[in-house]
Amino acid sequence: MSGTGISTTRLLAVLFREEWRLHTQLFGGWRFALFPVVIAVLAVSATVALLETGTAQGTIVGGLHALAVGFGLYSGTAGFAGSDMLENVFGRLSLLLSSSTTLPLSRRRLLGVFLLKDALFYGVAFVLPMALASAALTGLSAATPVVVGLFWLSLCLVFAAGMATTVALIAVRTRGVPPWAIGLVIGLTVVGTWATGSLGVVQSVLVPVRGSAIAAGGLAVGTVVIATVSLTAYDPTYGRPSRTATDRFARLSGALPFENAPLVTKSLLDLARSSGGVWKPFVSASILLALVAALVGVVDSITGIAPAPGIFFGGVLGLSAFTTYNWLTQFDSLEAYLAYPVSIADVFRAKRIAFIFVGAPTVAVPYLAAVVWFEATLLDAVVGAILLAGYALYYYGLTVYIAGFDPNEFLFDAVRFATFTVGVAVALVPTLVAGFVVVPPSIELAAAFSVGGVVMGVIGVVLSSRAGPRWERRYRRE
Amino acid sequence: MGAIRVDGLRKSYGAVEAVAGMNFTVERGELYGFLGPNGAGKTTTIRTLTGQIHPDAGTVRVLETDPATEPLETRQKVGILPEQGSPPSFLTPREYLEFVGEVRDLSADRVADQTAAWAERLGFESKLETLHTDLSRGQQQKVMITQAFIHEPDVVFIDEPLANLDPLVQEQVKRFLVSYAAGDNAVFVSTHNIDVAEEICSRVGIVADGQLVTERSLEGDRDDSLLDLFLERVDGAAQRDVPNLGLTDRTET
Numbered sequence A: 001m002s003g004t005g006i007s008t009t010r011l012l013a014v015l016f017r018e019e020w021r022l023h024t025q026l027f028g029g030w031r032f033a034l035f036p037v038v039i040a041v042l043a044v045s046a047t048v049a050l051l052e053t054g055t056a057q058g059t060i061v062g063g064l065h066a067l068a069v070g071f072g073l074y075s076g077t078a079g080f081a082g083s084d085m086l087e088n089v090f091g092r093l094s095l096l097l098s099s100s101t102t103l104p105l106s107r108r109r110l111l112g113v114f115l116l117k118d119a120l121f122y123g124v125a126f127v128l129p130m131a132l133a134s135a136a137l138t139g140l141s142a143a144t145p146v147v148v149g150l151f152w153l154s155l156c157l158v159f160a161a162g163m164a165t166t167v168a169l170i171a172v173r174t175r176g177v178p179p180w181a182i183g184l185v186i187g188l189t190v191v192g193t194w195a196t197g198s199l200g201v202v203q204s205v206l207v208p209v210r211g212s213a214i215a216a217g218g219l220a221v222g223t224v225v226i227a228t229v230s231l232t233a234y235d236p237t238y239g240r241p242s243r244t245a246t247d248r249f250a251r252l253s254g255a256l257p258f259e260n261a262p263l264v265t266k267s268l269l270d271l272a273r274s275s276g277g278v279w280k281p282f283v284s285a286s287i288l289l290a291l292v293a294a295l296v297g298v299v300d301s302i303t304g305i306a307p308a309p310g311i312f313f314g315g316v317l318g319l320s321a322f323t324t325y326n327w328l329t330q331f332d333s334l335e336a337y338l339a340y341p342v343s344i345a346d347v348f349r350a351k352r353i354a355f356i357f358v359g360a361p362t363v364a365v366p367y368l369a370a371v372v373w374f375e376a377t378l379l380d381a382v383v384g385a386i387l388l389a390g391y392a393l394y395y396y397g398l399t400v401y402i403a404g405f406d407p408n409e410f411l412f413d414a415v416r417f418a419t420f421t422v423g424v425a426v427a428l429v430p431t432l433v434a435g436f437v438v439v440p441p442s443i444e445l446a447a448a449f450s451v452g453g454v455v456m457g458v459i460g461v462v463l464s465s466r467a468g469p470r471w472e473r474r475y476r477r478e
Numbered sequence B: 001m002g003a004i005r006v007d008g009l010r011k012s013y014g015a016v017e018a019v020a021g022m023n024f025t026v027e028r029g030e031l032y033g034f035l036g037p038n039g040a041g042k043t044t045t046i047r048t049l050t051g052q053i054h055p056d057a058g059t060v061r062v063l064e065t066d067p068a069t070e071p072l073e074t075r076q077k078v079g080i081l082p083e084q085g086s087p088p089s090f091l092t093p094r095e096y097l098e099f100v101g102e103v104r105d106l107s108a109d110r111v112a113d114q115t116a117a118w119a120e121r122l123g124f125e126s127k128l129e130t131l132h133t134d135l136s137r138g139q140q141q142k143v144m145i146t147q148a149f150i151h152e153p154d155v156v157f158i159d160e161p162l163a164n165l166d167p168l169v170q171e172q173v174k175r176f177l178v179s180y181a182a183g184d185n186a187v188f189v190s191t192h193n194i195d196v197a198e199e200i201c202s203r204v205g206i207v208a209d210g211q212l213v214t215e216r217s218l219e220g221d222r223d224d225s226l227l228d229l230f231l232e233r234v235d236g237a238a239q240r241d242v243p244n245l246g247l248t249d250r251t252e253t
Helices: A008-027 A029-033 A035-052 A057-080 A086-088 A096-101 A107-131 A134-140 A143-176 A180-195 A200-207 A211-235 A248-257 A261-273 A278-304 A308-315 A318-327 A345-373 A376-401 A407-412 A414-435 A443-476 B041-050 B071-077 B093-103 B108-122 B137-149 B167-182 B194-200 B226-234 B245-250
Strands: B005-014 B016-026 B030-035 B057-062 B078-081 B155-159 B186-191 B205-210 B211-217
Touching: A008 A107, A029 A414, A035 A057, A035 A414, A057 A107, A057 A143, A057 A278, A057 B030, A086 A278, A086 B205, A096 A261, A107 A134, A107 A143, A107 A211, A134 A143, A134 B155, A143 A180, A143 A211, A143 B194, A143 B211, A180 A200, A180 A407, A200 A211, A248 A261, A248 B093, A261 A318, A261 B093, A278 A308, A278 A318, A278 A345, A278 A414, A308 A345, A308 A376, A308 A414, A318 A345, A318 A376, A318 A407, A345 A376, A345 B030, A376 A414, A376 B167, A414 A443, A414 B108, B005 B041, B016 B205, B016 B211, B016 B245, B030 B041, B030 B167, B041 B057, B041 B155, B041 B186, B071 B078, B078 B137, B093 B108, B108 B137, B108 B167, B137 B155, B167 B194, B186 B194, B194 B226, B205 B226, B211 B226
Parallel strands: B030 B186, B030 B205, B078 B155, B155 B186
Antiparallel strands: B005 B016, B005 B057, B205 B211
């Protein structure tokens, strides 16, 4: 049955209400309602700051569109929602989308409306505040509303294209195509684009506001076609057979010389056996590297200024601590541990050890690639490595302290997001500025940053150590 | 001294008073049924008794420990089968039980023996190497029952013990619970299933609006049914949000 008893408009309205309730229940209405304001303030202030420091307008416009594409790619993962695939990747969720299993509603139709809802919701709540940056780019005038409106449409277009791309990949996966084949095609496409010198074409298509109307129209039509074909191809009955595994727990736990070895082992095995496995954090860090490297390349080509790669990438790649920790907490809830004789502080300590195990190689490889590719000096590379380790620990501690076991909820809580952003900016902004200004780094700057990296690392360890008691109090007092 | 002793327990969530002055004692050798409608305060009581949340007032003792101040000591001594089950986990049942054994400081041999015994008892031997997340809910419940008893605790807290189990396994679990309590242990069962409580429990406490409204021994011959008692006590209070279908039927008869 296709489920003709409820109109699409009504279904859309119900799903909107669920989305709103989800966020307002989690954080309280005003904290969620403030979130677009925080995005707008960040977008506008960052744009003003970049303009003041001599960054070209084209670079800022390109950066904002890159962010919108990235956010669209991420938002498209909603295509997993309600399926076993979602639980395998992100853990358990309970959404109205799952009602297709109990009601005469076509899952394909429900998913389509769900994704449309997401596109509209995020288009207004996230992309529109980002578009206000265009007002800072052009200055206020009578034409500002039109400028912002056009910029918003441009960002929405690439955001939707990103979403459609992810949904298409999920649809392909539901047809039984193995993940390695999908990864291979993506890799070949990226390499092919680069090798054939087509990056410029891609850039012009993905920045519609600066490209031709034909390119923008083509992108819009292409997005609609891909979304439609993806939903048609999406197999709602897809389900993988039961998986088995040999007993690795006892051996791994026995090999770890930590008091909380069983908790660490559980985290590591959960991550390794979920869809995408231990590659997920690595892919997240690589995407970050690719985005930043592309921006560095654009800046270099326009202004002729290139940063000290060690310091620059060491500071930025530390941010992958957030995504790595996010992956490590996807399959857990603190409440579940309360059935055992372990404290919440123990659980957090175990997560920190697991984070170091997973996070160190996750950032080391992209960092080494960056310093080799951008030909960092030895001093710069060493200082960058210290910064990377220290900042990663700091960002990790900041995340754990502010968000506990639910780092994803940052995305919708204005207060937490603003606190996290300020905490990151305190460390990152001076680093990036110095990384651009003093190239290659002097001995004095290198020494200062080395000390700074160690200090931030210590702060991170202190923050993550205090997170356990802090969240234990919260959970037990409720 | 009872295995579980609760005196004046109170717990609120904001303006909502989930437990409003609870008093009861459970002795060793008892299979105590904790009955009540949704939202009566059953799960909050269990979470308080197992040190998962801190009470606002009152004293609680479980096997001579204070769950409010010694939550780990309490949880080390008791077994807990939570209502929610476990989150999706990518460990196999064998690995998961090894995990539980390690956090409970059990020897590997003992865990292996218990795992084999429970897998045979509940019929999940063929699933020991399957990822927990890929098991059916019933199979997951069997694994969770096993983890609650794997250390042979003196006191066990169970929230809906028979959820998702097939009738054959339900019978086995019911018989096991009765025999386990008879072995000088205390089994505290929170359930909505009055028939099951009537069948296996030696004593029940009926809870409504965060308070224990009555207790009744189920040993020996009784004139009234537990269902009648439940409906009378739970539906007796004014403005309580419970179905009145049972009362209507009773009035008509």
